[in-house]
Amino acid sequence: MDKNIDIATETRTNWFERQFKIKASGSTIKTEIIAGITTFIAMSYILFVNPTILGDAGLDKGAVFVATALTGVVGCLATAFIANYPIAVAPGLGSNAFFAYPVVLGMGIPWQTALAGVFVASLLFMLVTVLKVREVVINAIPTNLKAAMAVGIGLFIAFTGLKQGASSSVVLNHLSPLRVGQIRTFWLTVFGLIVTVALLARKVPGALFIGLAATAIMGVVTGLIAMPHSIIASIPSLAPTFGVSIMNIHNVFNVQMAVVILVFFFSVFFDTTGTVIGLAQQAGFIKDNKMPKEVGKALFTDSTSMIAGSVFGSTPTACYIESSTGIAAGGRPGFTAVVVAIMFVLSLFFSPLLAVVTSQVTAPILIIVGSFMMKSIANIDWSEFETSFAAFMIILCVPLTYNISYGLAFGLITYPITMIAADKGKKVHPIMYVAALLFLLLLFTMHELPAK
Known part of the structure; x- marks a missing residue:
């Protein structure tokens, strides 16, 4: 009997290694679980933000909650089993706001038709991916600009954590980028930051997740975070939104919807x-x-x-920058994404508990991860002005515009201009010229898109 158990255990272990290459990547199952939970906690806000935004457009909030979770399950499992990457995928911010406010409420387009537009945009997205257009574009981008993207996103993450964690305490104003107001709510973020930084300095395994848990517990103990009245909640019906996009696809064949579809397409293409x-x-x-x-x-x-996601009843998906928290926690192969998918499934049954993980709880992690990503700045060759200035524009504009797409636009438009001025225009990959033109179009078409 013991021999059979050992064989079964060895078989499962071998399958895990063949599928995810956990040991080969230098990780462990324990590390992957911690990384997956950490990533999920950092991005779990989308389960509540997405229904709120799309609810303003007339969609059923309960159905959107389920659609958001199921889309996350599909995205994360696909990433895990097809790509074996620790990247979480779920409905993204920015595109949902564009869907709800300028499109549905501003342009008066029925949400059913707008959802059909998301479906068409997703088909276009699939086409350029199958044709490997995106992969070619990525390989055509110079090293300096690739490094700048990591640094810019790192600053974006840190700034996001500061804004979300501080909430009413740190706000934008016309005198300075940030100012501190009510310190009472901000102190929980400060507590979490101190605890997590101390754990990292001591090289404690799972420091990010422990820091998150400690911050949440402190919030509950001090009364800054309210305990939910119940633990288990019934799963809302998906019927109000499921399949609506396909049933209304005949309504998208007009100029107005063509513009909307292009905005969705360009936004997701460049942002992701x-x-x-x-x-x-x-x-x-x-x-x-x-x-x-x-x-x-x-x-x-x-x-x-x-x-x-468009079939379930949600807006375009995105590879979440919060995946960086799981990567920082040691996640490398796709099993991290599997854990995130499992957490999305569990969230359908235990959604009240997610209320404990407030923005003040996740903020310290985002700030710290932002600092981790700054190391890529060492890969930029600052002596080569014609590319380093474009890199600088990306680093500057991603956090200051609070929009990844805009930040990339300013940098990649600048790059061919400086190269031509330096008589190096022939060294620029043709795709980069096309990308610059597309980014110009992006800036013109996305002028009403809320910052991500």
């Missing part, structure tokens, strides 16, 4: 590409300025989840 590059830089996947084949698979899984 930049995020994947930044995360790949952080995880050390980019070698000799080339993206490995698995990254192309990761881009494919993103387009797959986008189609699934």
Whole structure:
């Protein structure tokens, strides 16, 4: 009997290693579980933000909650089993706000039709991915710009953590980028930051997750975070949104919807590409300025989840920058994403508990991870002005515009201009010229898109 148990255990272990290459990547199952939970906690806000935003557009909030979780399950499992990457995929911020406010409420387009537009945009996204257009674009980007994307996104993450964690305590104003107001709510973020930094300094395994848990517990103990009244909640019905996009696809064939579809397409194309590059830089996947084949698979899984999400009843998906928290916790192969998918499933039954994980709880992690990603700045050759200035524009504009797409636009438009001025225009890959023109179009078409 014991021998049979040992054989069964060995078989499961071998399957895990064949599928995810956990040991080969230098990770362990325990590390992957911690990394997956850490990533999920950092991005779990989307389960509540997405229904709120799309609810303003008339969609059923309960259905959107389920659609958001299921889309996350599909996206994360696809990333895990197809690409074997620790990148979490779920409905993204920014595109949902564009969907709800300028499109549905501003332009008066029925949400059913707008959702059909998301479905068409996802099909276009799948097409360019299958044709490997995105992968070619990524490999055409110079090393300096790739490194700048990681740094810019790192600052973006840190700034996001400061804004979310501080909430009413740190706000934007016309006198300075940030100012501190009510310190009472901000102190929980400060507590979490101190605890987590101390754990990291002492090289405690799972420091990020422990810091998150300690901050949440402190919030509950002090009364700054309210305990939920119940633990288990019934799963809302998906019926109000499921399949609506397909049933209304005949309504998208007009000029107005063509513009909407293009905005969705360009936004997701550039935003996700930049995020994947930044995360790949952080995880050390980019070698000799080339993206490995698995990254192309990761881009494919993103387009797959986008189609699934539009059918469930949600807006375009994104590779989450919060995946950097799991990568920082040691997550490397796709089992990290499997754990995130499992957490999304569990969230359907225990959604009240997610209320304990407030923005003040996740903020310290985002700030710290932002500092981790700054190391890529060492890969920028500042002596080469014609590319380093474009890199500088990316680093400057991603956090200051609070929009990854805008930040990339300013940098990649600047790059061919400086290269031509330096009589090096022939060294610029043709794709980079096309990308510059597309980014110009992006800036014109996305002028009403809320910052991500």
